[in-house]
Amino acid sequence: MRRALARHRGALLLFGAAALTPVVVRDAYFLDSLVLILLWGALSAAWNVAGGYAGQVSIGHAAFFGIGAYSAALAGTRWQQSPWLGMLAGIALSLVAGAAIGYLSNRLRGPYFALSTIAFSQVLLIVASRWRGFTSGSEGIPVPFRPGFATLGLGHVAWVYLALAVALLYWAIQVWLERSRFGYRLAGVREDEDAAQALGIPARRLKVIAVTVSAALTSVCGTLWAQYVGFVDPFYVFSVDLSIRFALNAIIGGVGTALGPFLGSILITSLETYLRATLSGVQSGFTGIYLIVYGTMLILVVRFFPDGLAGLAARLRARRAGAHA
Amino acid sequence: MLALERLTKRFGGLTAVREVSLEVRAGDLLGIIGPNGAGKTTLFNVIAGYYRPDEGRVVFDGRDVTGRPAHEIARLGLTRTFQIVKPFGSLSVLDNVMIGALTRLPSTRAARADAERVIEVCGLGPHAAARARALPLALRKRLEVARALATRPRLLLLDEVMSGLNPTELVAMIDLVRRLHADGLTLIVIEHIMAAMMRLAQRIVMLHHGEKLAEGAPREIAADRRVIDAYLGEEFVLAEA
Amino acid sequence: MDPARPLGRPQIDVVAQLGVSTILLGGIYALIAVGLTLIFGIMRVVNFAHGEFLMLGMYLAFWAYTLLALDPWFVLFVSIPLFFGLGLVTYVLIMRGIIHASHNVQIFTTVGLSIALQNLALVLWSGDFHTVRPWHAGAPIRVAGTAFNLSQVVAFFIAIALTVALFAFMRWTHTGRVMRATAQDRDAAILMGIDTDRVYRITFALGIAAVGAAGVLVSPLYAIYPQAGLQFVLLSYVVVVLGGLGDMVGALIGSLIVAAVEVAGSYWFGTAWKEIFYFLLFIAVLVFRPAGLFGQRGAETLGA
Numbered sequence: 001m002r003r004a005l006a007r008h009r010g011a012l013l014l015f016g017a018a019a020l021t022p023v024v025v026r027d028a029y030f031l032d033s034l035v036l037i038l039l040w041g042a043l044s045a046a047w048n049v050a051g052g053y054a055g056q057v058s059i060g061h062a063a064f065f066g067i068g069a070y071s072a073a074l075a076g077t078r079w080q081q082s083p084w085l086g087m088l089a090g091i092a093l094s095l096v097a098g099a100a101i102g103y104l105s106n107r108l109r110g111p112y113f114a115l116s117t118i119a120f121s122q123v124l125l126i127v128a129s130r131w132r133g134f135t136s137g138s139e140g141i142p143v144p145f146r147p148g149f150a151t152l153g154l155g156h157v158a159w160v161y162l163a164l165a166v167a168l169l170y171w172a173i174q175v176w177l178e179r180s181r182f183g184y185r186l187a188g189v190r191e192d193e194d195a196a197q198a199l200g201i202p203a204r205r206l207k208v209i210a211v212t213v214s215a216a217l218t219s220v221c222g223t224l225w226a227q228y229v230g231f232v233d234p235f236y237v238f239s240v241d242l243s244i245r246f247a248l249n250a251i252i253g254g255v256g257t258a259l260g261p262f263l264g265s266i267l268i269t270s271l272e273t274y275l276r277a278t279l280s281g282v283q284s285g286f287t288g289i290y291l292i293v294y295g296t297m298l299i300l301v302v303r304f305f306p307d308g309l310a311g312l313a314a315r316l317r318a319r320r321a322g323a324h325a
Numbered sequence: 326m327l328a329l330e331r332l333t334k335r336f337g338g339l340t341a342v343r344e345v346s347l348e349v350r351a352g353d354l355l356g357i358i359g360p361n362g363a364g365k366t367t368l369f370n371v372i373a374g375y376y377r378p379d380e381g382r383v384v385f386d387g388r389d390v391t392g393r394p395a396h397e398i399a400r401l402g403l404t405r406t407f408q409i410v411k412p413f414g415s416l417s418v419l420d421n422v423m424i425g426a427l428t429r430l431p432s433t434r435a436a437r438a439d440a441e442r443v444i445e446v447c448g449l450g451p452h453a454a455a456r457a458r459a460l461p462l463a464l465r466k467r468l469e470v471a472r473a474l475a476t477r478p479r480l481l482l483l484d485e486v487m488s489g490l491n492p493t494e495l496v497a498m499i500d501l502v503r504r505l506h507a508d509g510l511t512l513i514v515i516e517h518i519m520a521a522m523m524r525l526a527q528r529i530v531m532l533h534h535g536e537k538l539a540e541g542a543p544r545e546i547a548a549d550r551r552v553i554d555a556y557l558g559e560e561f562v563l564a565e566a
Numbered sequence: 567m568d569p570a571r572p573l574g575r576p577q578i579d580v581v582a583q584l585g586v587s588t589i590l591l592g593g594i595y596a597l598i599a600v601g602l603t604l605i606f607g608i609m610r611v612v613n614f615a616h617g618e619f620l621m622l623g624m625y626l627a628f629w630a631y632t633l634l635a636l637d638p639w640f641v642l643f644v645s646i647p648l649f650f651g652l653g654l655v656t657y658v659l660i661m662r663g664i665i666h667a668s669h670n671v672q673i674f675t676t677v678g679l680s681i682a683l684q685n686l687a688l689v690l691w692s693g694d695f696h697t698v699r700p701w702h703a704g705a706p707i708r709v710a711g712t713a714f715n716l717s718q719v720v721a722f723f724i725a726i727a728l729t730v731a732l733f734a735f736m737r738w739t740h741t742g743r744v745m746r747a748t749a750q751d752r753d754a755a756i757l758m759g760i761d762t763d764r765v766y767r768i769t770f771a772l773g774i775a776a777v778g779a780a781g782v783l784v785s786p787l788y789a790i791y792p793q794a795g796l797q798f799v800l801l802s803y804v805v806v807v808l809g810g811l812g813d814m815v816g817a818l819i820g821s822l823i824v825a826a827v828e829v830a831g832s833y834w835f836g837t838a839w840k841e842i843f844y845f846l847l848f849i850a851v852l853v854f855r856p857a858g859l860f861g862q863r864g865a866e867t868l869g870a
Binding site for chain 1: 406436
Binding site for chain 3: 059241251
């Protein structure tokens with residue numbers, strides 16, 4: 001037990017700090033940032049299951065996010081149901097969509113698979129933005145705020161703890177992937193499918209499972225996000241930019257590591273908040289600038305720091321341990 | 326243990342494997358030789374389930390496994406290594422072998438213990454924590470064997486595990502294969518290095534243009550006219566003599 | 567000016583209209599795709615940022631027209647060397663480092679480039695939709711019951727001319743032959759003393775020049791905004807996959823097919839749903855025919 005605590009002290013620190021924050025800080029803006037950091041982290045962790053641990057790089061995860069968001073919004077506005085029900089519907093739909101994408105991953109290699117995920121999310125975007133009768137088309141759907149847990153109408157502090165719970169769960173799932181039999185075999189599939197098959201691993205099946213689970217996890221966060229932000233805009237929730245954002249956090253933070261997506265989210269979301277504060281007033285200018293920064297970071301990190309922040313941290317730790325020895 | 330019945334595999338107009346029939350009994354060490362392009366690796370690919378044969382059957386342990394997917398065949402106890410080694414590059418040697426052990430074992434703890442044992446047997450002890458892609462070729466070849474071994478195969482197919490090794494490494498690898506065989510493992514070995522083959526194999530099969538040209542004890546094969554003409558060459562005969 | 571808008575005439579006219587629309591559109595797609603298939607065929611890198619260079623070409627035409635009142639056809643001549651240079655710079659700064667890298671590195675590097683370029687446009691020129699309306703954009707040409715505007719027709723001919731020029735270059739010049747050799751077998755090329763770095767440099771520069779020129783050509787035909795490249799990217803990949811990687815003739819045929827699907831789709835379902843067709847087509851092609859129509863896997867030939 002003590003060893004486990006020691007091994008995960010980074011996570012303990014981060015999540016512990018997040019848990020204590022609402023006790024210490026009352027500023028709504030700060031708490032809002034915290035919720036976003038946690039949600040983005042969770043979303044990247046969900047992406048990480050497919051992209052980092054299974055090696056199936058998707059740039060279309062917004063498809064699942066949008067499904068989750070719309071499920072909640074439609075459940076609330078069209079059928080007067082609880083968003084939790086919408087979440088379940090979203091999960092079901094995402095499982096199907098995820099299985100379809102998983103099937104594609106078995107037929108297409110890396111870049112082609114990535115392209116096909118973009119195509120898929122764009123198809124959903126077009127459908128959602130044009131199907132006026134069902135999804136209110138390009139106007140989007142405002143999500144009604146009804147106070148209470150059943151309707152996910154919560155205050156800032158409650159949102160922090162809800163987001164934290166989800167983040168912890170997703171972090172734990174990733175840790176499980178690092179230590180379980182399934183996770184080890186998945187790593188083998190990621191590294192070399194043929195070799196994995198020679199060891200009795202049903203590579204294709206594992207890939208589909210990973211992508212499907214990743215889809216469902218993403219969808220859950222889509223639902224939560226829609227309830228939190230209060231508005232579902234098809235051009236945003238299904239956008240390629242969003243899909244890239246999920247991958248970005250994980251890559252910057254350390255793809256294929258449990259804490260990586262959260263580290264990445266802290267860095268990126270904080271950067272975004274900072275830039276928004278300093279450049280406020282320059283509307284589209286601001287949006288563009290931080291994305292230029294992200295694009296450049298992506299290029300640099302992927303080439304020169306492939307292990308991301310988590311990798312840097314590990315190297316620092318190793319060097320310090322070496323110095324003490 | 327293994328029976329191949331008139332296996333044929335075509336790629337478009339090319340017949341890579343033509344009506345190859347073979348039998349391997351438990352405890353055998355069968356060698357397969359032949360010039361490049363003779364169909365040796367293709368044969369392995371068909372046996373192990375990576376390719377579906379166009380004609381013929383593969384019968385393993387009395388079970389017809391023709392056309393079954395590779396991972397199912399591996400689960401049944403038939404494991405193969407790759408001619409161009411395929412380590413799980415960014416994982417450690419231990420992790421690599423663990424993944425092999427997880428074929429049979431349900432928990433990572435048991436797999437780790439098993440893997441450590443196999444690593445010792447294969448002489449990879451000092452490198453257990455090293456990242457696979459950082460290993461030199463000789464150790465990678467050893468890792469390939471160790472990982473396959475960890476799956477507790479009943480039949481192991483080794484595809485040119487000796488190629489690219491220097492004399493010292495070669496001796497060590499020959500020794501390893503011999504030990505594995507002595508411990509009761511059934512093996513089919515593809516090799517170009519005749520000196521090794523002669524020492525290890527009980528029986529040798531020669532493939533040429535996808536067909537089984539000759540089969541027999543090492544001495545017979547070395548003396549076989551057809552084998553000499555197609556593959557060995559006169560110098561070899563002289564050296565052995 | 568939607569090429570597929572029906573004119574309310576008898577059936578044959580409609581078919582003729584659609585047919586010519588297809589060809590005109592196909593020619594332009596061919597120019598975009600041909601550069602991409604070169605890059606992909608020779609360098610084996612999937613460039614997610616390809617559409618952004620098209621977008622930059624469109625903006626070039628827009629600013630030249632707005633600030634200097636230069637017609638896009640004139641800008642075209644300037645754009646080719648300009649984008650060739652841009653391609654060289656991009657290659658040296660970014661692409662060179664990833665040619666031998668893993669798929670993931672390639673994907674995310676070019677994705678990063680794509681975001682950076684898109685948002686550079688956004689920051690510099692805002693997200694407003696712009697248009698370029700030179701005199702020829704509204705000049706109708708009526709032939710045998712079909713009607714088009716001059717922009718489309720000239721764009722088509724120029725696109726074809728450039729494509730043919732590229733084709734001829736690949737076929738009959740020494741450099742072109744060297745490039746094709748490298749596409750067929752990179753290792754053999756190195757052993758033969760071919761400077762692969764130079765080959766890649768030229769390949770990428772040519773590909774970018776082609777797509778930049780295409781951007782200038784299509785500027786009168788489409789709305790210009792920072793994300794204009796996205797739909798073209800996917801579309802060109804459909805073409806490239808259909809035609810077989812690296813196969814220039816295949817790219818031409820693929821372009822026609824994609825154009826046909828788009829034109830027919832627009833006609834039957836209306837332009838609002840037009841975009842969905844190439845995405846669906848893309849997925850369909852990848853699922854059913856990833857090796858292309860002509861069954862070339864990672865095509866080794868380059869149309870000759």
